[in-house]
Amino acid sequence: KLWYQRRVRGLFATELHEWNHRYWSEQNKQYLALKEELLDEIESLECEDEIERIMGEFYRTYLLSNKTNFNSYTSQWRGHNLKLLYLSGRAKGSRIVRTVRNTFKRSNRVG
Numbered sequence: 001k002l003w004y005q006r007r008v009r010g011l012f013a014t015e016l017h018e019w020n021h022r023y024w025s026e027q028n029k030q031y032l033a034l035k036e037e038l039l040d041e042i043e044s045l046e047c048e049d050e051i052e053r054i055m056g057e058f059y060r061t062y063l064l065s066n067k068t069n070f071n072s073y074t075s076q077w078r079g080h081n082l083k084l085l086y087l088s089g090r091a092k093g094s095r096i097v098r099t100v101r102n103t104f105k106r107s108n109r110v111g
Helices: 002-042 048-065 067-110
Strands: none
Touching: 002 048, 002 067, 048 067
16 A cells, blocks of 8 residues: 555655646747747847836736736645645555554564
8 A cells, every 4th residue: 555655745745846847838838939029029138227118017017917827826736736745645654554563463462
């Protein structure tokens, strides 16, 4: 039973890692594409302050326009991590019960 719990926890952790990686890879791809478009539009500007202002506004707008998406991801991520903690706790609890049970079995044999 314990090996099964470890296997399930390991598979879930792997799936969580892959889900997280897919999400952020897609987000980064979208962000970089939009950033490249903006950089192409402002490449003729020579004033560093103006470029920084435009890039700052771009980033702020990007974050605000994706706020719902990011909040949804964060909620899902927390839920997945709570499940992973639950699975880990359950496996740890099983190990503790097994250890206690084995200890009592050994002490009963001695006496």
